Amino acid sequence: MLRIFTALFFTGASLVVQGSSPHAQHSLEVSLTPETGEILIEDQVLLSGRDQYRFQLAPWLRVEGFQIDGRDSDLQRQAQDYFVQLPDGNPHKLGFILRGVVPQRDIKQEYPQQALSSSGSDGVYLPGSANWIPLDWHLRASYRVTVTVPPGQLAVATGKLVSEQNSEQGYRAIFETVQSSEIPALFAGPYQMRERLRPGLRLRTYFHDELDALSEPYLDMAEIYIQRYAASIGTYPYADFHVISAPLAVGLGFPNLTYVGRQVIPLPFMRTRSLAHEVLHNWWGNGISVDYASGNWAEGLTTYLADYALAAEAGKETAEAMRVKWLRDYAALPAERDQAITAFKSKQHQASQVVGYNKVAFVFHMLANEIGRPAFDQGLRQFWARHQRTRASWRDLQLAFEQTSGRDLDWFFVQWLQRSGAPRVSLGAHSVEQLEAGFVTRIEILQNVTGYRFQLPLLLATENGNQRHAITILDSLTRAEFVTADKPHFIQLDPESDIFRRLQKNETPPILRDVTLDPNTVTMIGSPGDDFIRSAGELASRLLDSKPRFGDLDAEQWTGQSLLLITTHQRLNKQLERLRLQRPPGLPDIAHSSAVWITTRADGATVLVVSVVDSDDLKSLLRPLPHYGGQSYILFEAGHALARGVWPLTRAALYRDL
Ligand SMILES: [Zn+2]
Incomplete structure (x- = not known):
């Protein structure tokens, strides 16, 4: 619903x-x-x-x-x-x-x-x-x-x-x-x-x-x-x-x-x-209406200043989780359905939301980082004062931000608005050299889609604390060098997901759909009792895209295979042990009757766990749960979702132990 x-x-x-x-x-x-x-x-x-x-x-x-x-x-x-x-x-x-x-x-x-x-x-x-x-x-x-x-x-x-x-x-x-x-x-x-x-x-x-x-x-x-x-x-x-x-x-x-x-x-x-x-929308979209010739800026701006701002109010992590979700959704968008922001007029389907709402909101997030929050906020006030009760375009927004920041922002608006697609970033070679005074860490940052310019945040962790840097990315290869007094531990690019980019395959956090859409998923029912087995079977049929295949709990037998485990809280820990899994540390610590979460096994296969008090909880999940395919976890109380979210990005692609 x-x-x-x-x-x-x-x-x-x-x-x-x-x-x-x-x-x-x-x-x-x-x-x-x-x-x-x-x-x-x-x-x-x-x-x-x-x-x-x-x-x-x-x-x-x-x-x-x-x-x-x-x-x-x-x-x-x-x-x-x-x-x-x-x-x-x-x-x-x-x-x-x-x-x-x-x-x-x-x-x-x-x-x-x-x-x-x-x-x-x-x-x-x-x-x-x-x-x-x-x-x-x-x-x-x-x-x-x-x-x-x-x-x-x-x-x-x-x-x-x-x-x-x-x-x-x-x-x-x-x-x-x-x-x-x-x-x-x-x-x-x-x-x-x-x-x-x-x-x-x-x-x-x-x-x-x-x-x-x-x-x-x-x-x-x-x-x-x-x-x-x-x-x-x-x-x-x-x-x-x-x-x-x-x-x-x-x-x-x-x-x-x-x-x-x-x-x-x-x-x-x-x-x-x-x-x-x-x-x-009384300010963005109605107070100032959209000049549709150059695309609709109002939905993304409203998403950024309402939906996203509320998430940011709830905490840094909540805001980051929303950005990660936008990136996760964008990663799932087939290239042929992608479009430039200027081509977005209004929402026709989910694909246009990924660009017209989420990518645009993300672009405003990057703009606020680029020119600083005071210039960004002042730019919005100026845009409002100048254009209220009239129609305005992306160009008018650009001019307002250029004036309040005192900078030419043409490169920024051209690359994010007129191009479809997104940068791809990865780590190339690295080396650490020990000198008398400390350590020199050298890294290569590869931009696989050329022509984007941005400030890439970087975290360098050493034995005695973290350093934060921002690297200007202009070319397909950027070399950076850091001198630290302490031995470096690891390096991570874009640690808080502040850059709109196409995620690499190995860093997209798992979501329920990874298991529910896989035709080879094997369902395991972890608790006895006719009523429980019947309800679990019904839930599996609702959740999975294909007819459920049932199997026994046996870690060796199901190597590399997507699994759906439906069980009770009471039996969960033992069964996780048998599957060599752990309860994810990121699950919110709140009272709940049902927990649904997905995790990745060492062999890369995903496991979806549905854990409940009893079969009544299973029945209460029949209706709501299929609507949460884009989430990594949801906690329910009697069928009512209390918390949900997408796991943080896995560190794989932009993370390097030194
Ligand atoms: Zn709207």
């Missing part, structure tokens, strides 16, 4: 109106009946500077009336495209009356396209991209949306809430958006609304009944995130922020609101990481 939902988090900021003038003012009156989906839209458009007007309409809407300057007129139509030639003179007032039925949600269609609108008694969703407003894309526009829904329902649109009334006739509210690059989106449902007012800011939740108790925690977190990002970037650019519960399994960001599936809202990661991400 986790994977599917996180895969659906993307910003709604994809439709951007071209140009800066001329300008149109839309004044919309919308009457909506969620239960039936019936909708009546009256739109008065005041415009100047155009001699024609073009727009598209959703196929479920029909034009019931059309006037130019108060006189009934005709529209030319071709399928969903409408066109009208305007008389001479300016300005003009166009009047539209549209009527239709918003399509009922198909319950079977669980993961709808973002562009689809839908209705139902539990909620209506009308994104701007659904063409429910007759707007001309050539015009920059302002919108005033007045919406009315029957009693028991509430409606909310993007934009500033200007006024609202709740009466026996129903609920009516007015929203305003001035000179927006985003088309209004409209939402309605049988919501409980909770509100918190702060100077210049109105926070609201529109939740379905069963979620009412979660309103306060959501308002708390939304307020914290808005304050945090306002302090670090610049003033929050809207008057309101809403969290709206969706009958759909989605998590979508819009200007000044986020629309989140009602089943997702109770999940712990939603209120923390995902909410932070969506709040931050």
